[in-house]
Amino acid sequence: xxxxxxxxxxxxxxxxxxxxxxxxxxxxxxxxxxxxxxxxxxxxxxxxxxxxxxxxxxxxxxxxxxxxxxxxxxxxxxxxxxxxxxxxxxxxxxxxxxxxxxxxxxxxxxxxxxxxxxxxxxxxxxxxxxxxxxxxxxxxxxxxxxxxxxxxxxxxxxxxxxxxxxxxx
Numbered sequence: 337x338x339x340x341x342x343x344x345x346x347x348x349x350x351x352x353x354x355x356x357x358x359x360x361x362x363x364x365x366x367x368x369x370x371x372x373x374x375x376x377x378x379x380x381x382x383x384x385x386x387x388x389x390x391x392x393x394x395x396x397x398x399x400x401x402x403x404x405x406x407x408x409x410x411x412x413x414x415x416x417x418x419x420x421x422x423x424x425x426x427x428x429x430x431x432x433x434x435x436x437x438x439x440x441x442x443x444x445x446x447x448x449x450x451x452x453x454x455x456x457x458x459x460x461x462x463x464x465x466x467x468x469x470x471x472x473x474x475x476x477x478x479x480x481x482x483x484x485x486x487x488x489x490x491x492x493x494x495x496x497x498x499x500x501x502x503x504x505x
Contacts, residue, residue: 362496365419365427368396369444369452370411376439376452377407380430382495383474384416392481393466397474405475409465414479415451418459420490424500426454427493447483458492460485 369378383397394416398405408414419427429438443455451462463479470476494501 359497362494362501364458364492365495366396367417367419367426367430367454367457368408368414369417369439369454370408370414371446371450371452372407372411375437376444376446377404378415378430378438378452379404380419380427381416387478392484393478394461394463394481395476395478398477400470400473400475409468411450412464413447413449413451413482414463414465415447415453416461416463416479417454417457419454419493420456420458420487421493421500421502422490423454423457423493427495427500456487456490458487458490460487 363382364384366381366384367378368381369376371377379402381396381398385395387393387395396416423442426439426442429440429442432438439452439454444452445455446452447462449462453460453462461479461481462483463481465477466480467478468475469478491503494503
């Protein structure tokens with residue numbers, strides 16, 4: 337069956353409909369966190385991509401106007417934690433807007449360089465900023481991985497169509 341994007345297709349100018357199509361792509365969810373003035377700060381990231389093994393580079397997209405991003409960007413190191421399937425509530429807290437303790441009730445640790453890593457996550461990356469470019473209403477942040485670890489004891493959290501899903505073997 338051929339698919340044609342004819343007059344019945346929705347224009348890309350409709351952001352609600354476009355967000356719905358983007359939402360059809362399931363993603364993992366990361367907590368992107370660092371220390372700022374002695375406190376952990378961070379937010380949820382679902383736009384994560386690997387770029388390169390050598391050098392070890394990954395990328396995330398950060399919405400322009402975020403009040404948290406400048407705090408993270410000021411840290412020498414940033415932690416990316418692959419959230420586990422049982423960390424849905426933490427993910428919701430990390431995705432909330434406004435200033436408050438998004439990590440309330442969550443276990444975490446900070447590296448000596450300031451990256452914050454979430455306890456019991458499915459994996460961790462300690463990174464520093466490699467490059468930043470602006471595209472549309474987001475900044476593409478390329479991060480260089482300095483240290484990493486994976487946790488095979490838990491499954492990752494999956495986000496799809498505005499909801500959380502599980503993986504099936």
